[in-house]
Amino acid sequence: MIELFQKLLMLLSGLRPAPTKNEPVLDIEPDPVAMSQEGQKVLKYFESCKLKAYWDADGKAWTVGWGHTGPDVHEGLVITQAQADQLLRQRLSREFVPGVLSAITRSLAQHELDAMVDLAYNIGVGAFQSSTLVRKFNAGDTDGAADEFLRWNRSGGRVLLGLRRRRKADRCLFLGTTAAEAIALGAAVT
Structure with a gap:
């Protein structure tokens, strides 16, 4: 009875009990299902x-x-x-996050989802889903996928400085920098 009470207290306090001798340790974070505030900082900085x-x-x-x-x-x-x-908020939750997640076939980190959603928001879900970036990411080539962000720097056939900056920020965010660092590194592109 005391053991049950202790487990209940730990559950209510958010603490995890120590695993028992034969209990496996599972410390796996679930895949993200929404764009984080960090990701939205990057999106909002470049969208205005x-x-x-x-x-x-x-x-x-x-x-x-x-x-x-x-x-x-x-x-x-x-x-x-x-x-x-x-x-x-509506477009992210109804269109862009589901559009990105439907194209991804392996686990991903929050910062990876954030960067991919920002790219999809800018280029469209269809272009994102058929991109080499998605193909490389799904194949396990994270570095190759990161480099693909930099290729999406054109609008109307012209390379635009604003897109070069945004893609640098997306790549940095994808690789795990904070939003503030990603924005600073993107803004520094000349």
């Missing part, structure tokens, strides 16, 4: 937030908030910061 609709860099789509596009975005649209943040 505009509360009035504008044409995207390629002049192809009306965009508002944190890079939100779609049939609901039109000329003259103005939203609040709260609406921009909500749109980002």
Whole structure:
């Protein structure tokens, strides 16, 4: 009875009991299922937030908030910061995180998911899913996958400094740096 009470107290306090003699030690972190705040810091730094609709860099789509596009975005649209943040959360949870996770066939760390979601948010889920980056990552070539981020630096056929900076930050985040370090290293690209 005392042993049961001790286990209950440990469970309630968040402590793990020491494994018994024949009990295996399992200290495996579950795969992430959402973009972390660290990942969102990188995304928000490079997307920036505009509360009035504008044409995207390629002049192809009306965009508002944190890079939100779609049939609901039109000329003259103005939203609040709260609406921009909500749109980002919805698109991450409904479209981009599931789109990335559906393409990945092996375990991944939170920082890897964060970097891949930022890339998918910028290039689109379809382009991400069919990328060499995904193929290399799924094959276990993490370093090769990291190098693939740097290839996604073009818009409209032109290499853009902003994309070179973002991809450097994504690569650094993917390899495990903090968001602040990734942003600083990306911003330093000339």
